[in-house]
Ligand SMILES: [Zn+2]
């Protein structure tokens with residue numbers, strides 16, 4: 215297949231299969247520290263798309279890691295009401311911070327469950343692993359020992375790969391979890407050796423939480439620690455045998471996290487590391503990066519309310535992976551997006567099609583598919599005419615499709631996102647060509663083809679020396695009191711020839 219006609223998921227899968235052998239392991243991970251963010255959708259949707267493509271080439275496992283040992287460092291907006299209960303836990307791992315709602319085993323677990331719910335809805339089914347579990351099972355212990363024993367060597371690798379001039383004096387691969395206060399972000403290792411380390415809980419965090427002052431000693435084998443992120447990531451990729459993982463563009467910069475990850479794999483583990491570390495762009499809203507804290511962009515809840523899931527998935531999977539993706543839903547963008555999705559649904563990916571079309575077809579094939587059969591334009595016109603979804607379903611012979619799309623169309627109407635020509639009422643307004651419009655209506659016959667209906671207008675206009683657009687305008691005014699509307703012939707068919715004759719005959 216021609217490379218330029220391939221969807222990015224196919225190209226990456228090809229590259230992975232070329233550089234490594236099955237079983238393939240595609241990994242993806244996030245810190246679930248707050249409500250689901252649209253960027254999080256990308257994290258698992260991209261990995262899922264690649265894993266699906268790769269599964270065609272050999273045994274493939276898709277793992278999703280939740281970094282629940284990361285520190286709880288801020289109270290997300292919807293949880294401000296639990297500020298009193300939550301504040302004492304700032305600085306502790308997310309897995310050790312209670313869920314104020316009481317429905318999950320931890321604060322991090324609460325949001326992981328939300329992410330799992332979204333994965334389920336989007337049809338992604340990774341094996342879910344949590345960092346606290348991986349640590350408590352001892353999966354990291356050997357790495358912690360190696361990193362500690364060869365601390366100076368690792369420190370230099372981190373320094374050089376992250377392009378820093380100097381490293382902090384008290385730098386250490388291990389972040390102890392204080393046995394007294396439970397915090398992970400206020401501790402520092404004071405000495406280590408023989409599989410043990412001493413620590414002091416006396417650091418101040420950037421969000422103003424102080425260590426408790428405790429000094430303690432712990433064995434690595436007791437699993438009461440986590441590793442620095444840049445060292446945790448390669449360790450986890452190593453013991454999970456990760457073949458491919460993704461990272462947003464900021465991780466891929468010179469001196470970025472991924473530079474360190476590869477430095478550790480190659481110089482420290484003396485292994486090649488993942489065959490492919492794919493790069494993906496940011497999600498943007500009118501040129502600005504989506505940001506929950508700055509209130510930029512749509513929330514996941516809003517996206518799910520206004521877009522059928524397959525359309526949302528299509529919107530995220532269609533553009534090139536490395537490009538920043540604009541995800542802005544409004545009057546100018548909604549209809550083109552849904553129309554594009556409908557078009558993609560109509561393409562046969564197996565046939566020779568032009569470049570952009572093939573990519574669209576593949577992106578579409580990764581979604582759960584279009585759930586309505588009638589063309590959206592017909593649905594909109596029919597709904598405008600009857601304002602009744604059961605009627606729309608039966609007239610277009612798509613009862614299930616109409617019921618499925620109904621709540622979305624109502625959202626679009628309420629937000630004024632539907633093009634003006636699909637929003638109208640049946641009522642006549644004065645116009646310039648009463649007799650000609652009457653003639654048009656009386657020339658209509660039941661069962662006429664759309665092309666013939668359209669031709670009647672042109673013929674009358676030509677005969678009378680009236681510019682055709684002017685006569686079309688009159689017909690629309692006579693039917694819907696607006697100078698333009700949906701394509702006339704299709705509209706007349708949906709409305710019914712008898713009804714048109716009744717209105718203007
Ligand atoms: Zn919960």
Ligand SMILES: [Zn+2]
Nearest residue numbers: 392395415426
């Ligand atoms: Zn402490």
